[in-house]
Amino acid sequence: MKTIATLAISLILSAVLYADHHKEKAAEAAPFRHVVMFKFKDDATKEQVTAIETAFSALPKKINTITDYEWGANVGKENKNQGFTHCFIVTFKDQAGLDVYIPHPAHKAFVKLLLPSLDKVLVFDFTAKKN
Amino acid sequence: MKTIATLAISLILSAVLYADHHKEKAAEAAPFRHVVMFKFKDDATKEQVTAIETAFSALPKKINTITDYEWGANVGKENKNQGFTHCFIVTFKDQAGLDVYIPHPAHKAFVKLLLPSLDKVLVFDFTAKKN
Numbered sequence: 001m002k003t004i005a006t007l008a009i010s011l012i013l014s015a016v017l018y019a020d021h022h023k024e025k026a027a028e029a030a031p032f033r034h035v036v037m038f039k040f041k042d043d044a045t046k047e048q049v050t051a052i053e054t055a056f057s058a059l060p061k062k063i064n065t066i067t068d069y070e071w072g073a074n075v076g077k078e079n080k081n082q083g084f085t086h087c088f089i090v091t092f093k094d095q096a097g098l099d100v101y102i103p104h105p106a107h108k109a110f111v112k113l114l115l116p117s118l119d120k121v122l123v124f125d126f127t128a129k130k131n
Numbered sequence: 132m133k134t135i136a137t138l139a140i141s142l143i144l145s146a147v148l149y150a151d152h153h154k155e156k157a158a159e160a161a162p163f164r165h166v167v168m169f170k171f172k173d174d175a176t177k178e179q180v181t182a183i184e185t186a187f188s189a190l191p192k193k194i195n196t197i198t199d200y201e202w203g204a205n206v207g208k209e210n211k212n213q214g215f216t217h218c219f220i221v222t223f224k225d226q227a228g229l230d231v232y233i234p235h236p237a238h239k240a241f242v243k244l245l246l247p248s249l250d251k252v253l254v255f256d257f258t259a260k261k262n
Contacts, residue, residue, distance in 0.1 A: 033218075035166065035218060037255065069261065070164075070259035070260060070261055071257070071259070071260065072164070072258050072259050072260055074255050074256060075257060076255060076256035077256075078254050080253060080254035081253065081254060081255050082253045087164075087166060087255045087257055089220075089259070095206070122211060122212065122213045122253075124205050124207060124218045125205060125206050125208075126202070126218055128201040128203050128220070129201060129202065130188075130200065130201055131188040
């Protein structure tokens with residue numbers, strides 16, 4: 001009986017991990033990326049920039065079509081960043097996810113906070129493929 | 132004996148899937164992103180652009196510090212793409228991975244193929260954080 005129980009638990013564990021693994025793979029298959037870069041005005045304060053970073057990072061909890069989110073400051077050595085200092089990658093399942101995000105009140109409030117400090121923006125949307 | 136064999140196989144399968152799952156999670160923790168955007172010259176041909184896309188997509192098999200790679204053409208409706216039509220996100224474990232990539236002969240050969248068709252480039256490197 002013990003052997004059968006161990007076997008059963010082991011098989012269930014395999015099945016659960018395999019399903020989880022495949023779920024992640026499927027979500028990664030062809031995500032829709034919304035790449036956003038900012039260059040702030042010379043007179044934007046450190047406090048204003050930090051407030052914008054914090055507000056952007058709060059959006060994934062407010063807009064449920066966001067499936068992934070990450071950001072960082074440029075550390076490139078090639079000086080080819082066209083003046084942009086901040087890059088944010090907001091991921092959706094598809095274009096429809098972005099179409100919910102753009103007019104969402106939480107996103108509009110973020111843009112309102114952003115604009116007074118913004119010098120230049122870049123937005124690039126694409127369905128990510130591997131080759 | 133059959134039961135023991137099944138149990139053994141099942142346990143090995145669990146262990147392998149669990150390890151693979153955790154490996155992916157670890158690689159995702161704070162990946163180093165090398166974001167590259169291209170605007171091609173007006174006289175670049177479709178064949179030249181396709182050759183560049185194909186050559187870039189071949190790099191992950193040639194340079195082993197690349198841990199992830201994806202790309203896509205801009206489909207943004209906001210017209211804020213600053214003229215860039217192609218975005219590539221090359222991922223490394225860390226800055227050291229990029230430092231192997233840049234001077235690698237395969238990367239140099241790719242740049243040689245790219246330059247005659249290139250109008251404008253953007254490169255943005257960052258360590259991805261979630262908030």
